[in-house]
Amino acid sequence: MITVRDLHKMYGDQALFRGINLSIRKGEVVVCIGPSGSGKSTFLRCINGLEFFEKGEIDIDDIALHSINRIRPSKEDMETLRKIRLKVGMVFQQFNLFPHMTVLENIAEAPVKVLGMAKSGADELARSLLKRINLAGKVNNYPAELSGGEQQRVAIARALAMRPEAMLFDEPTSSLDPEMVGEVLSVIKDLVNEGLTTIIATHEMDFARDVAGRVVVFDQGEIVEIGSPDDIFTNPSADRTKLFLSRVLKR
Numbered sequence: 001m002i003t004v005r006d007l008h009k010m011y012g013d014q015a016l017f018r019g020i021n022l023s024i025r026k027g028e029v030v031v032c033i034g035p036s037g038s039g040k041s042t043f044l045r046c047i048n049g050l051e052f053f054e055k056g057e058i059d060i061d062d063i064a065l066h067s068i069n070r071i072r073p074s075k076e077d078m079e080t081l082r083k084i085r086l087k088v089g090m091v092f093q094q095f096n097l098f099p100h101m102t103v104l105e106n107i108a109e110a111p112v113k114v115l116g117m118a119k120s121g122a123d124e125l126a127r128s129l130l131k132r133i134n135l136a137g138k139v140n141n142y143p144a145e146l147s148g149g150e151q152q153r154v155a156i157a158r159a160l161a162m163r164p165e166a167m168l169f170d171e172p173t174s175s176l177d178p179e180m181v182g183e184v185l186s187v188i189k190d191l192v193n194e195g196l197t198t199i200i201a202t203h204e205m206d207f208a209r210d211v212a213g214r215v216v217v218f219d220q221g222e223i224v225e226i227g228s229p230d231d232i233f234t235n236p237s238a239d240r241t242k243l244f245l246s247r248v249l250k251r
């Protein structure tokens with residue numbers, strides 16, 4: 001469903017990606033791990049059209065995203081970006097909920113404004129999503145009245161309300177207190193089990209091992225290894241994977 005081919009990405013005059021390749025099948029769950037600064041976030045942001053890149057191609061179903069002139073994107077380019085963002089939802093480390101809107105409004109806003117859904121239908125959709133993430137009781141609360149874990153679950157529901165065909169999660173639990181990590185991971189795990197195509201960047205190694213179909217190891221802007229969770233966590237072959245795991249697993 002998602003194919004990344006020969007992706008090149010510069011930040012200023014520094015090359016981050018010098019030709020990344022990865023294909024993801026429909027329904028697959030890919031977990032990206034690797035040290036901070038290795039390029040996980042940039043990779044996800046390129047797939048979602050949030051970040052421009054210099055060379056290569058990203059195909060999402062029948063949509064092909066190429067290098068776009070960031071200063072003067074064409075009308076066609078803007079249309080490609082719009083289509084990609086409709087297909088691919090993203091959840092960030094910071095929840096980015098609208099503080100002046102209730103939980104229900106946060107979720108129902110985009111389906112009405114972007115998809116043209118009737119308000120009553122969008123409200124109903126929001127309520128059913130809230131039920132699914134066990135927050136039916138918080139419909140009329142404002143984000144500031146929720147815990148971090150609850151806010152992140154609402155952010156996930158908000159992305160799902162757009163009925164994306166794939167979801168990207170960029171360290172969705174990194175800014176949460178430890179006791180709230182589990183509730184957010186459990187919502188993501190349910191989605192994954194329902195067959196949603198998913199790419200997750202995370203430092204939660206137990207979770208990665210649990211949900212990943214494939215694990216992709218990034219280091220310094222390169223994919224150094226791709227394998228099953230068993231391959232990567234019990235029998236890694238790349239030295240850089242071993243070094244990274246020895247640091248995070250403190251063995």
Ligand SMILES: Nc1ncnc2c1ncn2[C@@H]1O[C@H](COP(=O)(O)OP(=O)(O)O)[C@@H](O)[C@H]1O
Nearest residue numbers: 011012016034035036037038039040041042043
């Ligand atoms: N907006 C930016 N401008 C310049 N450099 C950036 C920017 N975003 C990321 N980088 C650099 O790109 C590299 C990869 O960053 P990032 O994709 O955030 O990695 P990760 O998510 O794995 O921590 C880092 O060296 C980072 O400093």
Ligand SMILES: [Mg+2]
Nearest residue numbers: 040041042171
């Ligand atoms: Mg990151």
